[in-house]
Amino acid sequence: MERAAAPPVHTPDGGGPSTDAASTVAGLQRKLAARDKVIAVLKKRVTARDDSAASPLATLQQNVALGKIVAMKTRELSEERHELQRALTELGRTQAALLQAQKMESVGQLAAGIAHEINTPAQYVRDNVAFVRKGMDAxxxxxxxxxxxxxxxxGRGGLEAPVEAFEAAVRRTRFDFLRSQMPEALDQSLEGLERISTIVGAMKRFSHPSAGVKERVDLRPLVETAVTVARNEWKYLAELETDFAGDVPEVCCLRDEIGQVLLNLVVNAAHAIADSLVPGERDKGRIAISLRRFGDRHVDIRVADDGPGIPEAIRTRVFDPFFTTKPVGKGTGQGLAMAYSTVVEKHGGALFFETADGAAAGTTFVVRLPIEAAGVGS
Structure with a gap:
């Protein structure tokens, strides 16, 4: 698949999930800068006064007045610094709450699919157990x-009648068929139960918070978990394959937040492919997820699809908060913006894409993470 050169990492312009908190902080910072200038001017007046132009008493009075003003402005500055600190703390809490809300939104969107994923194996487990139960009667x-x-x-009696009855029972109950099918039914039941266990385990791992503490994480099971949780989003639309290099080390990261990033990318890939399918001509697409080292200090997670690619006109807006090409009610436009914040700002990594125009030109999103802890929260 031919790809265009990767554009530079795009930093979202203003706005976004924390607009109110960010505006408050910006306003406080402007006030602090103005206060600093006022105090500097006052101090300059004190030190640069012309002693010869005023009497000692007038000079003393002026100094006392200026001293009071400086003291008042200093108190105001201190209060505003405390207010700024409170605003910054609240901003951090707001960002954390938004991330959790975005995760819950993703879980909510996938809930119906996950219920279907669990219900299907559970249904044939029930059917097979019912079949085995009836078979046991026979x-x-x-x-x-x-x-x-x-x-x-x-009893040494005649055997003809009992033998005929035995053969009739074998024919009536299709005993030979039961003997051949019952083991397979039980095997399918066990497989279904195993799949249910896998899905439930993946959901537990995905939803379990990492409490904002970075830890060493094997990215392979993290990718597999995201793939399992999103399975109902892609299984009808694409064949999905993974390719993990053997030399990929563990990465120090916020496990649940990187898991959320991967989930968003897999779901986005499936939705992109859906836009390119034509019944009878192109029934399924392809999603490929790979893990590779990048140099000595980074690991690349690449999520590639063979969908229609990203139009050139919107490529610079992909990571903007609230930007989405999906219909109203189908997307909030926060997924990639939150992914950018997680990868770039919290982990000191990079998030970019490679794409081209065309019916099946495709897009590859690249998550580049430092192996050792970097960024906020290290």
Missing amino acids: VDEVLAAALAVIDTAR
């Missing part, structure tokens, strides 16, 4: 007939 009937033959043989 087995009991055949065994009863066989025991009757044995009892007759023990």
